[in-house]
Amino acid sequence: MLDRIQLTNFKAFRQAEIPLRPLTLLTGLNSSGKSTVMQSLALIKQSSLAAMLGPGGGLLLNGSLIELGAGRDVLHADWVEDDEIDGEYIRVGVDVDGVPYRWTLAYEATTDKLDMLSADISGAAEHSLLSAQPGGFQYLRADRVSPAAIYERSHEVAIRQGFLGAHGEHTVNYLRHHQDDTDVTEPLQHPAARSATLLSQAEAWLGEISPGVNLEAVGIDGTDHVRLSYGFGGTAGLSSSNRRRPTNVGFGLTYTLPIVVACLSARPGTLLLLENPEAHLHPRGQTQIAFLLARAVAAGAQVIVETHSDHILNGVRLAVKEQTHPISADDVQLHYFRQTQPGGVEILSPVIASDGMLSDWPEGFFDEWDTTLDRLLD
Ligand SMILES: Nc1ncnc2c1ncn2[C@@H]1O[C@H](COP(=O)(O)OP(=O)(O)OP(=O)(O)O)[C@@H](O)[C@H]1O
Ligand SMILES: [Mg+2]
Structure with missing residues (x-):
């Protein structure tokens, strides 16, 4: 440490x-x-x-x-x-x-x-x-990527290095690649998640911010890009026509996704540097992020957070x-x-x-x- x-x-x-x-x-x-x-x-x-x-x-x-x-x-x-x-x-x-x-x-x-x-x-x-x-390290700056129709697909950064990018720009590709992995450690597993996969866990934690949300991260054939989409309504597998692109679902979900994925990737010895994880979140969502930070620590990570949020502070106090x-x-x-x-x-x-x-x-x-x-x- x-x-x-x-x-x-x-x-x-x-x-x-x-x-x-x-x-x-x-x-x-x-x-x-x-x-x-x-x-x-x-x-x-x-x-x-x-x-x-x-x-x-x-x-x-x-x-x-x-x-x-x-x-x-x-x-x-x-x-x-x-x-x-x-x-x-x-x-x-x-x-x-x-x-x-x-x-x-x-x-x-x-x-x-x-x-x-x-x-x-x-x-x-x-x-x-x-x-x-690389590995065991994430640094997410305050200036994270905005919701976008497409995201970068870099095997070198997202997969080989396991790095989400300082702006979180590789998060969607990381999620696409690791979505079925079931190695989210026990303290981080959300009780309401459908399964232990990274995708289900990410959906469950984002559900604390926007109830019932589900995610899809897929590669775009013939390009070096990946696409993220959201569904709402509580069940996955909605028809693709019902899915929403990040630019049409507000800022909070997409801005918070890198924070959620970084925390879910926590293992013993991981170092997470997170600037303003509260950005664009409503107050209760900020408290839930504080709980997620506490769980990342319980999973063995060291977490350093820059924050302006009363709710992050109070969420940590509640967790204690x-x-x-x-x-x-x-x-x-x-x-x-x-x-x-x-x-x-x-x-x-x-x-x-x-x-x-x-x-x-x-x-x-x-x-x-x-x-x-x-x-x-x-
Ligand atoms: N070379 C330098 N010498 C002295 N002070 C410096 C130098 N470079 C930057 N600073 C000061 O460092 C401070 C920048 O701090 P920093 O970027 O860490 O802010 P912060 O606390 O993260 O703010 P915010 O809450 O807005 O993110 C500024 O006050 C700036 O004037
Ligand atoms: Mg700052």
């Missing part, structure tokens, strides 16, 4: 330590550094995929997961010096099962590959984040309290990011108890309901 992220001179952070648990929620104001934390992990992964993490390697700022620009874009504007390093540098690091891995990069303003000054790596890199092999979607208070880490002047970020970390209650509610931390109600009732 990743226990901690350490960042120095990286984008929003001069120096930061971010403790992690099996389920970590990154919350806080816009532009406060939440995605920057996700990007630091994506940066490590996209560099490890290119086998660049060893001595003599470097970090690839632009790649298949993220495009951060050049050195001048990622060096923190108010960078901190290091006695042993001459000039500007950037350091990113993670602790994996208590073992620190640190990469110190030379700064160069215009290049998009930062060369390694030193790599402090004390153990064999067994974690999926540090592996040059009621144990119907089992996750323990010790499995949950909450972080609230807020900017300090000038240009700094403060990270506050309320602690969740086994009854779902929080140790404290910093000003601005999901207090808008109370603030608004107070004014309404005044």
Whole structure:
């Protein structure tokens, strides 16, 4: 498991330590550094995929997961010096099962590959984040693909790498290929699903968002594309003329499908980085997504979520309290990011108890309901 992220001179952070648990929620104001934390992990992964993490390697700022620009874009504007390093540098690091891995990069303003000054790596890199092999890793950014008539069909990405795409753009092809697989792990199996297949499980979880929905993911003959369609009414196998294309069923289902499939693919050791899983969902659907996140953790995944949703937070609190979607208070880490002047970020970390209650509610931390109600009732 990743226990901690350490960042120095990286984008929003001069120096930061971010403790992690099996389920970590990154919350806080816009532009406060939440995605920057996700990007630091994506940066490590996209560099490890290119086998660049060893001595003599470097970090690839632009790649298949993220495009951060050049050195001048990622060096923190108010960078901190290091006695042993001459000039500007950037350091990113993670602790994996208590073992620190640190990469110190030379700064160069215009290049998009930062060369390694030193790599402090004390153990064999067994974690999926540090592996040059794909698999066991999903990173779904806030800007996911919109509902579309057709989607990409890349055997290399969706099937060989098992990657849904940073925008979820390979999800439909992944679902098409794996739809009859019955290896969705037990904690993730929805009680109302017709069967244990990935397709049935995805339908059942999406049914929490839009009751009775069913899915069909098929290849389009003679093309490099796949098609997704939806049916409604509670039973699969409706005639094709009754099926609806994604562009005609609203935004929420299609936007959430990658989140659902990513969670259902969770195995022990899987790392899921999910930005704004609540996007385009009605409030009850957001609570259900929180339950799904809890179950992905119960299935052995580590999940890091950026969210603005009260319902995601409260769904996690309910999961801890009621144990119907089992996750323990010790499995949950909450972080609230807020900017300090000038240009700094403060990270506050309320602690969740086994009854779902929080140790404290910093000003601005999901207090808008109370603030608004107070004014309404005044
Ligand atoms: N090189 C840099 N030096 C200093 N600050 C930077 C640098 N690059 C980006 N930033 C700052 O980092 C912040 C971006 O944060 P980030 O993208 O992580 O936001 P976020 O918390 O995910 O926001 P949202 O909730 O809108 O998604 C901005 O405040 C930006 O000014
Ligand atoms: Mg963000």
